Amino acid sequence: MRKPAAYGLVVSGLIVVASAWGQEPAESPGGSVLPSFAAGEVPSRLEYIDELLRAAWEEAGIKPSPICTDAEFLRRAYLDLLGRIPNVEEARAFLGGGKERDPGRRAKLIENLLAHPDYAKNMATIFANTLVGRRPRGDQVDREALVGWLRTQFATNRSWKDVAWDLLTATGSNREQGAVNFALAHFADEKVNLTAATTRVFLGLQIQCTQCHDHPSNDWKQQDFWGINAFFRGTRSRPVEVIDASGAVVRNGTEVYDEPTDAWARFEKRNAVVGVVPPTYLDGRRIDPGPEVVRRVELAKLITEPTNDQFAKAFVNRIWGHLLGRGIVHPVDDFGDHNPPSHPELIERLAVDFRASGYDVKALIRWITASEAYHVSSRMTKSNEKDDVLFSHYPLKPMSPEQLFDSLITATAAHRTAGGDSERRRSEWLRQFVVTFDNDEAGETSSFQGTIPQALMMMNGELMAKAVSGEPGSFLAHVLDESRLQRRVPPVRYAVEMLYLASLSRLPTPQELRWASNLFATNPDTLAVLQDLFWALLNSNEFVLNK
């Protein structure tokens, strides 16, 4: 690992690049100033993250919350990396072990989760939602193809630079080349939306207001928007037609392709004068506007070239925001002078190291999850309860619809109960969940945005009814069987412990055990009380909030 002193150089070098950005073409200052990790030498933690966090806490006169419990860390890591809570076996495996606990157990857990098949599934879901939304507003978007493609990228830990390159330049059928669906989802209105989505997703810049006017609070000009838009002038789509078995021509998806063009973007200024602009990057660099170049490829080069630190910053900040509930720049995709970062040096240095790692997504996740901010409790203290921006306590993060659904299935095995095709039932419930719980703005707020239909579905819906029914195949049925087979503790106590572990990923406190045993003492119908307790646990704030 590099010595801290090395980063001083890095940072000063970076500042040179950053200040040049937006005026002159940024050039790599000699190349040697930028750090580059040799192959196999990407560190698993970066000490300066904690140093910079602590410096900010000291400056603000606050103390971080204590380190969270292992159970809290376990649930947090599963939800963030796998998109679901741990099942009881996974929870026992991590929480067991008594006093001789491995001090490296949390880092090992992160490593195991990064290698788990659900990691790629979860990342694909998160990025599909970012790239095209849960329910794309386009007729020709094959969201499933995009999800499948993303899953492969994250499973193989492909460089974010290469993933971005494909999303920016892909051509071909939306069914066979999943990456084209990003462009297709934003095709309308002469690619106005594609322009805005591209800068937002890959650069963390919201320039869409400048579609119609110069930005009031930062440096973006209308010309900047249309300069990027001009890169999409040649991008087209057409139906893919195939001949089926009966000889009829049938449609089989949509194809994205690039047509040679020498067109400039035209736009109307506020004073009704029409402006024209050739393909122009945000820093003023122009590409050859002739028909011999593929403009999207040129744009991808400009966005992903090593000297473009904004590309790395945008991704670092997005992952930071996912893991810690809030970006260093927040909202995560709104960089600019109008919205300064909470930790300016931290975002700069993380971006440098992310680039040096070869845009290694898993390395970035290791660094952030190894930082103190990812390990502090969500219990606020008198010292830090006023702090919302310095990561002195972990935030309560409401589960996404996908996290909630997968967590309910993990906890209850509701889909395995008798009566029908479990996969069909699972996908029908998932559809209901996405429709009922979808909120495009959920990522923008840390407040709980629940609704009555959501609460009704959680309280009275079919999934919950099956989940707590105790029918054969369900987790509750399994617990009842086990409780009679084991000899460690009384059956009811065993069952209560398992329900807590399955739903909240922790064992009940002694106080909660006393409360629960009173419930059973006063109500002789043990199964009904267990059903009701499981129902209450699954409906509770502690279940639905990632703490």
Place this chain on the structure above:
Amino acid sequence: MNQRWRQPDGMSRRHFLSHLAAATMAGPAAQLVGALEAQAAAGIRPPKRCIMLWMGGGPSHLDTWDLKPESEKNGGEFRPIETSVPGIQICEHLPTVARQMKHLSIVRSLNSREGNHDRGTYVMHTGYMPTPTIVHPSFGSICSYELGYKAGEDFPLPHFISINGPGEGAGFLGMAHAPFYVQNPTAPIANLRPPGGIEEFRLGRRLGMLGVLEDNFRLQNRGQAAADHKAVYQKTVKMMNSQYTQAFNLESEPPAVRDAYGRHSFGQGCLMARKLVEMGVTFVEVHLNGWDNHNDIFDTLRTGNLPQLDQGLGTLIEDLAVRGLLDTTLVVWMGEFGRTPRINQNAGRDHWPNGWSVVLGGAGLKGGRVVGATDRDGVEIVDRELHVPDLIATMAHAMGIDLSTQYTTPNGRPFKIVDGGQPIAELI
């Protein structure tokens, strides 16, 4: 105005029923005092309500409100008929609506500029074009926030309810103002009751346990979300236990009333909308889909949507007027766009946002007016071109919402509920 509110509601209701040749208003709903009646009895000036009738697919204005009998190529098969307002003619298949024309005004010159279904739906609901970085609140959500939420938390029903279709969401206003979706007005509300076998005792026990768990977690000082969660559940339980949910039950309505509205999902949705606004719900959207008539438009409309629209809308206006609700209830008829004047080779009409019609009435807007005009063939707007923000401004004005109302979006940008439009002067 207050005078009219104080008028005993039962009188007008009986009048309405006798008109429909029904005997008496029986059933449990009769004993239930709605919020409006309670407020009227207390002498409080009741707030405004809105029923928006959403014509999914893009309704043909040329075959409903702006017929072109003199255009040989574009006129189509339907004849205009006179209405209760001299000089205003509408489609022959809307006779019930024609009798209520004095309460309704037609805007015949809307240019909404967006001919794609999804985007047109978005624009007409929000007044804004979609952009990838912000989700604008629909007008129903703004009403829910401005008139429902700000008026107090005690009301047991959601303030934005959408029937037969999910409606557009609340965007950055938050899910509390997203529409509560009633998929089928003649079926029980999904999940409103505990599943079979869970009787009151069990539900009570569950809620008791939940209360203990929620409080334990809330008291750990981990943040506001823990308390917010509890508040949503409390509101939900309040709704489950509320008598007001009878507004969702059409079984309590006399068969003659249900027949008058039409025994189809649109008509029954209109009836439910009336019950809901009567109960105090701020905004109800009722969907009638099937207007995307690229083929065979005349047969399709004659036998399907036009008679349904006529029964639903015509009866709704009459019912609201007779009950004294129309003075405070805005009724708006719209879809994502109109349809092309040109009749295509499949005897259909295609998408046409360039100059089409919407209909408004109630809540103090002037009825029996026509605003704007298109030319003889329906191709060009020849008078008073209006845009979506003008329509939203008119609706906001009617609802008593200050047009200068502005919010700050989560990313710190200003958002105006009316983006530059002006209320239509002829209607206010």
